[in-house]
Amino acid sequence: MLQQKRNINCPVTATLDLIGGKWKTIILYALLSGKRRFGEIAVRIPDISRKVLTEQLKELETDGLILRESYKEIPPRVEYSLTDLSKSLSPVFRELEIWGTENVLAKR
Numbered sequence: 001m002l003q004q005k006r007n008i009n010c011p012v013t014a015t016l017d018l019i020g021g022k023w024k025t026i027i028l029y030a031l032l033s034g035k036r037r038f039g040e041i042a043v044r045i046p047d048i049s050r051k052v053l054t055e056q057l058k059e060l061e062t063d064g065l066i067l068r069e070s071y072k073e074i075p076p077r078v079e080y081s082l083t084d085l086s087k088s089l090s091p092v093f094r095e096l097e098i099w100g101t102e103n104v105l106a107k108r
Helices: 011-019 024-030 038-044 050-062 090-103
Strands: 065-072 079-083
Touching: 011 024, 024 038, 024 050, 024 090, 038 050, 050 065, 079 090
Parallel strands: none
Antiparallel strands: 065 079
C-alpha cells in the first residue's frame, strides 16, 4: 500500500513526496466528486498526456491513494476513485481551492 519513498522526518515534505509533482494533486482533486473513467479524468485535465496520466494513476494506486476498479464488460470499463486515505485530503483541497480563487484567480 503506502510506499515509503524516502526517509523523511518533516511531515510536509513527506506529504509532498507522496502527492507532489505537477499532476498527482490535480488528479486527486478531479476525483473528489466521485468515480471517474480514464477519459473523464483526461477531459478534466486537458494538458496532461495520456501516457503521463496512465503513469500517475499507477503511482497513485501503488501508493494507496486511488482505487482502480475493472469491470468485465465489452468494451472493458475501468473506474478510478479515491481511497479513504486520499479522501482525508479533501479539506486540504478545499482550502487550496478557496485560497486559489481568492488570491490567484481574483487577481488576474
